[in-house]
Amino acid sequence: MFSPARFFETGAAPIVAPEQAVNPQTDPLIWFLQTFITLFVIMNVVLVTMAYQTWAERKVIARMQLRHGPNQTGPMGLLQPIADAVKMLGKEFVVPREADKPVFMIAPIMSFIPAVAAFAIIPWGDARSEGLLGGWIRPAIANLNIGILYMLALSSVGVYGIIMAGYSSGNKYSMLGALRSSGQVVSYELTLGISLIGVLIQSGTLNLNDIVRQQQASIWFIFPQFFGFVVFLISGIAETNRNPFDLPEAESELVAGFHLEYSGMSFGLFYLAEYISMNAIAALAAILFFGGWAPPFDIVPFTLIPGPIWLFLKFAFFLFLYYWIRSTLPRFRYDQLMGLAWKVLFPIALANLVITAVVKLIGVHMGWWV
Amino acid sequence: MSFLTNTLLQISTAKPSFSGDDLYRILPELIVLVMAVLIVILDLFLPKRSRPALGYLAIAGYVAALVATASLFYYGNPNKTSFSGMFIRDDFSSFFEIIFLISGILVVLVTPSYSLKRGIPIGETYAIQAFSVLGMMIVGASGDLMAIFVGIELTSICSYILTGFARNDPGSAEGSLKYFLLGIFATAILVYGMTWTFGMTGSTNLVAISQSIQRNGLATDPGLTLGMLLMVVGFGFKIAAVPFHLWTPDAYEGAPTPVAAFMSVGPKAAGFAALLRVLIQGLPELAAQWSVIIAVLAVLTMTLGNVVAIAQTSVKRMLAYSSIAHTGYIMVGLAAYANTSSPERQNDAISSVLIYSLIYVFMNMGAFAILIYVQNRQGGPDVDDFDGLGTWAPGIALAMAFCLLSLTGIPPTGGFLGKFYVFRAAIDNGYTWLAIVGVLNSAVSAFFYLRIIYTMYFNPLKDEARAKLQPTKTGFITAGVVVICIAILLLGIFPDPALNLARDGANPLIYVVRATSGS
C-alpha cells in the first residue's frame, strides 16, 4: 500500500549529532575557551572582510563605470576602509528631539545582532573534523541540527531593527522607508524560505555541514535545484535591501529611508548589518548550492586547497555578482517589487518545491535512492 | 457485544497511518472539499454575469455528498476510525452530515436573489458556505478534541466572514466585528477547557479520555470539572445558549439574511454535534454534573429567548431570539440523557436531539427564506413589512404560516413532533419540571409567531407600500420553500423513517459509552 509515511521513514537522513573533540558536558572550560577563540577569529575575519568589501565594491563599480574609485588613501586606496571606520567612530551620535530615545538607541543593535549571529553556523570546513590548531579554532562555531531554520529565524528577526529605527526617528521619510522595508522583507522571506525547502528535501537534513557533505558525495545542488537557486538569489538580494531592491533607502524619494536620522557609529551599525547580512546570504548560497567548503572535484589539485579557501572563493564570486547587479540594474518600483515576489518568485518556488517533492517521493518509492 | 469490543480495539490501537480506506470513509467530506475549491477557482475565471451559475455546482456537490453519505449509511457504516482516531465514520456522523448538507443545499437556494440585489459577492459566498459545511461535517465525525477544535474553528471563521459580507451595510460590519471578537474569546475558553481535559486525562482522543477517567477515577476531579465547564461555555457560545448568546441578535441582524439563516441552523447543529461527542462520548462519567448545568442553561435559554422575542419589531431579530429559544429546547433533550442508565432511554434522549436538529433546519430555513422574499420585495425585515402578505403573495404567506406553526410546535407539523420527542425524553428521564418549563415556553412563543400570521392575513397592505413593491426573482426561493414545506409536513405525518434514522444515529454514542463503562 502506498503511504506518505514511507517517505519519512526512508527518505530522511539519520540525525547526526555533531562530533566534537571536546565534550562540553565533561570539559566545560576547555570547550568554552575553544568557542571563544573560534568566535574571536571568525568575528574578526567577518568584520575585516566586511570592511574591505566596501573597498572592493567601490573599486569594482568604479571600473564598471570607467572610473578609478578610491586611490588616495594608501596604495590603491587600500587604507580607505580604515579611514572610513575612524571617521565614523569619531562622529557625534545625534539623537533628534522628536525621537523615541530608548527605541532609537536599541534599533541599530537589533539590526546588527541577527546579521552577525548568522555567522555562528556557517561551516568553514568539515564541521565533523577537528579544525585548526588541534581544535582551538573549530570549523564552525556551532554545528546546529536545524541550521536552515536558524538562518530563517534570524533573517525574520532582522526586520525589527528597521521598523524600530523608522518608528523611533520621528520622521516621515524614516517611517515610510521602514514600512516599505518591512513589507519587502516579510514578502521575500517567504520566497527565500520556500526556495530553501527544495534543498532541504533533496538533502533530507537541515544541518548546513551535512548539506555540504551530501553535495560533496553527489553533485552541487545548483544543478538539480536551479530554479530554487535563482529564487533564492533574487530573494536574498531583496532580503538584504540591496540594489535593485534598495527601496527602503531610495535616496531620490526617501532621502535615506529608515537610517536617515542616524549618525556616527549608530549609522555605522546599520551599514555593517547590511553588508554582513549580504555576506551571510552569499555564504549561504555558496553552502547550499555550490558545495560550500567542498572542492568541486575530489581529485588532487583541488583537494590540496583547504576548505575555507574554497568557501571564500565561492563567497567572493557571489559578492562580485552583487556588485555587478548593483552597477547594472536600475531600482524597481514598489508595486513591481511586490509583484515580482508574489506573482513570479512565489509560484516558481512553490512549483520547484512540489516537483522536487514528487521526484523525491517517486525516487524513494522506486528505490532509486534511499 | 463482541462487535463493541472490536470497535473499541480498533479505536484504541489505531495506528498512525493512512490508507485508501480512510479516503473512502471521508468521501462525503472530500466531495464537498473538491466542490468548494472548484468554486473558488471558477469564481476567479468566470465573467461576473455567469457567476450565479456556481450555485448549480454547489447544489450538485452537496447532492453528490448527500448521496455518498446516504449510501455509506445505507450499506452500513463501517464504524471505524480513520486518521489515527481523528475521524469516525458511524451513523451519528452520517446523520449530522445529512443535516449539514441539507442546510447547505437550502442556503444555496435562498442566497442568490438576496445577494445579487445587494451586490454581495456570490461566488465567494458559495465557497465559504461550502467550507463551513465541511467544517461542520468534520465536527460531527470527529473522535478527537483536535479535530473538533479545527472543525469548529473552520465553521466559525466562515461565519465571521459571511456576516460581514454586506459591505454597503454598516450593520453588517458591526455584527461581524462583534461576532468575531466574542467568538475568538469563546474559542480561547474552549481551548483552555480542552487543555485542562488533556492535562487531566493525558489524551485528546474522546474514547481514550473516557477510558482514562474511568481507569484513574477522575470523575470527581476538580481539574476535569473545570475543563468540562470551560468546554461547555465554549460550545455554549457556538450554539448561542444563554448567557453566551450576546452576539446572536447583532450578528443575525447585521448579517445578510441568507447568512443569518445558515448560521441559525448549520453552526448551531455543529455545536450540538460537538457537545454530544464531547459530553457523551468523552465525559460520560461526568454526566451527573454536566446534565444539571445543561438543564439550567436550557431553562435560561428557552425563557430568555422567548420572552425577549416578544418585544422585537424586526422579524429578523425576532427569529434570532427564536433560534436562541430553540437551542434551549434541544438542550432539554441533551440534559435528559444523563438521568438514566437504560440504553433505550438514553437513545430516546439523544435521538430526540438529532431529530429536533433535523426538523429545526427545515422550519427555521423556511421562515428565513420567506423573510428573504419579503425583504426583496419590501426592502425591510420588520413585522410591518409582512402586512397583507396573505393578499399579495398568498402561497408564500401560507408557507410562512406553516413554518411558523411548526416553530410554535402545533400538530401536524414537524415542529410538534420534535418538541414531543424532546419533552417526552425529559419526562421519561426524570426531568418533568424541565419539560413543563419547555411547554410553558412554547405557549409564550406562540404569541410572537402568531402575531406574524395575524399581520399577514389581517393587516392590509397600505397603498403607498404596494406601490413600492420591488420585483424579484423567486425561482430558487420558491423551490426551496416548497421542498421545506413538504419536508415539514412529511416529518409531521410520517415521522417513522426519519425517527429510525435518528435512532440509528444515536446508537454509536450509546455503544461507545456502554463499552467504555464496561456494562
Place this chain on the structure above:
Amino acid sequence: MVEQVVLIVAGALALVSALGVVIMPNAVYSALMLLLNLVSLATLFLMLHAQFMFAAQLVVYAGAILVLFLFVVTLLNPQGENILRDKRRLQQAGTISMGLFMGCLLVGALLYAFTNGNQPVLAASVTSPNSTYGTVEDFGKALFTQFLLPFELTSLLLLVALIGAVVLGKRK
C-alpha cells in the same frame, strides 16, 4: 549548570516581558515587549529540546505576526490606552483582579499537576541524550501521520481566512 542559568534567565525574561506587554505606557513598547517575550519563549522551547518549536516560534510569531502588529501599531501610534491609566476604577480593579485570579489558577494548576503524581512519563525519554523528541523529523512525522487530518484542515482554515480577508478588505 549552563543550562539552568539560561533556563532561569529566559524564564524570568519571559515573565517580566509578559508583564511589560500589559503595563507599558506606549503600544509600541508593548509590542516590543511581546517580541522579547516570544524570543524568551523560543529559548525555553530550545531548552526543552523542542528545536522545531524554537525556530517556528521565531519565524512565524516573531518574524511574521508580530511584524504586522508593529506595522499597525507604529502607523496608528495609539496613546494612553493602558490598564494602569484607566480612569474607570471599577473596570481597572476588575481587570487586574481577574488577571490575578487567572494567574493564581494557573499556578495552582501547575502545583496540583506536579504534586498529584499523575505526571506523564515524557520527561525521561525527552532528556536522554539520544532522544529525537522535538526534532524537526519527529515533528514532521507526527504532523503527517497522527495529526494529518487536523493539519490539512488547518490549511483550509487559512485559505478561508485568506479569501475572507481579500473580500472584506478589497476596494470597491
